[in-house]
Amino acid sequence: MKNRWFAMGLLVYLLLSAASLHAAAPQLPRVVTVFASFSEKEGAIFVAEDQGMFRKHGLDVKHVYVSSGALAISALVSGDAQFYTGSPTGATLGAVAGGLDAVFVAGLINKLNGAFAVEPSIKTPADLKNKTLGVQSIGGGVWVLTMLALNHWGLDPKRDNIRFRVLGDFTVLSQALGSHVIDGTYLTYAFAAKMERQGFRILADLSKLPVPYQNTGVIARRSFINASPEVVERFLGALTEGVAFALDPANKAAVMKSLARGLRLPRTEDALEGYEGMLTLYQRRLTPTTEGIRNAIQVIGATNEKIRALKAEDLVDDRFVK
16 A cells, blocks of 8 residues: 555656646747748748757747738838748848848748749740730739749840739639630749649749749848847758758658648649759758849849849848858
């Protein structure tokens, strides 16, 4: 009987001790990162979340989707988010031109990506003249990528009567193309593959165009970087591991599962095109590309003097990735 009471007492003591230790354990720093591009470009973060890499580096990270780059920038301004995985869009560059101390601390994807899907009758870039193209917003990421492609092809929207129709995200853009509301649009690989299966033409894989561009990067405020450099280092450390994990062919099943979850795809196999796109886009070194940011400034700054005056070098802080 004494042994029984002793055992019960020991169990209670151990349980209370564990609870006390748990209560006393310091909480991990909470970090919020926002993204406005619902595509495979975010795959490394989905992987890092699912594989516990952020917690391994001592961070409690919440990755939140917002509907536009402007909202993502607003979250940085208000302090509701510490990081924004985005690109040098009109919203980003406009905010910096207006005084926001935002910089790229890492570059996840440093080139164009995605595909330009068009009506079957459009066989060459020149056939885009007098056509209507869908975009998510004027000055947004889809518009910037579209403009960079048009510039590369020697096309000018005003001169060549190329009209833009503002619609919505990739789901809306692909539906608009499918119902012939627009003649073409930029799409991520997963959506472009779906349109190709429906008989539409892939005019170009933009990743094969020799156009430098800071695609998805990690953006943060200098004030936050200077106040919490250890958080930036931990975040990028976890993200680097996420990229390495995603690029390892042995992890294909796990990466596709994370991508399907993150993109809310109904089946894991629906993430195949996105997964294959990740393999061609990601690089192991996360150094931002100054030349790519400069290209974006030139495109967006064509109609905005303040943006045109920005210097790409001032928008990069690569000390952590180095």
